[in-house]
Amino acid sequence: MASIAVVPGSFDPVTLGHVDIITRGANVFDKVIVSVLNNQKKQPLFTVEERIQLLKESTKSLENVEIDSFDGLLIDYVKEKKANAIIKGLRAVSDFEYELQMAAINRKLDENIETFFVMTNNKYSYLSSSIVKEVARYGAPVHDLVPPEVEIALKAKFR
Template sequence: MSIAVIPGSFDPVTYGHLDIIKRGAKVFDKVIVSVLINRNKSPIFTVEERMELLREVTQKMPNVEVDSFHGLLVDYMHTKGARAIIKGLRAVSDFEYEMQMASINRLLDQKIETFFMMTNNQFSFLSSSIVKEVAKYNADVSSLVPPIVEKALKQKFQEPRE
């Protein structure tokens, strides 16, 4: 069974993320979408909230599982029996960073391969950061994120912030 991991912060999951997840699920027997727990970041959604949103938007994809991890990606991959990492690329700037990550992962474990997928043109500008910035000002994000994520964003930005 071919198992791939799509790691990321998914804060929040966007249509760009979903595009990569759907396409990866067509290539691999099992795809694990895994939320990175990064204590150096201040996400607007908790890990549990991000995982639940991902479960909701991938529920019709039978070979997609949602999980979370912290620490080294290669260590996590070993626990899951995964041999492939899928990363979406929007622009050359993404490639430079992702190439560094792929190189270090390959140094740590030569059996793990990284597969890069170019995002569809309609999502080439899209990032979670942009979505949060637009949603913060109560602007329409319906073309950027699934309806459940749009609703969650509205609720987050209505809550008093510390």
């Protein structure tokens, strides 16, 4: 049986930290499905379609990575995709506290699906999509924070 993992997130926008976690997951699992959460409560900078396209461009060199989107419960989506794992990137202790709760409820909803926590590369430990948007909004360089196609998209949004 193939090992399939889902990497969920808002990816608004995708950062080099996200790409690092996705790449590392792709090195471990047979297939990785990166799925953009369509959260109706948030006002994202990029549409779901734009985020999907940016993720596709940012991960095009990873042959076993697929890009998708979902809304609703993550555990339902994971089961629909016949995945057996969820990958979550962690930057700090605060991430762990929240993600531990999410992993526990997902485990309660389906004990056959495992959650794997991947510690971020130290060079991305401070990086978040919110920080990237704030920096880009004021025209500061983001080339070392995001893939090139995301930098172009950010410049277009804030032009």
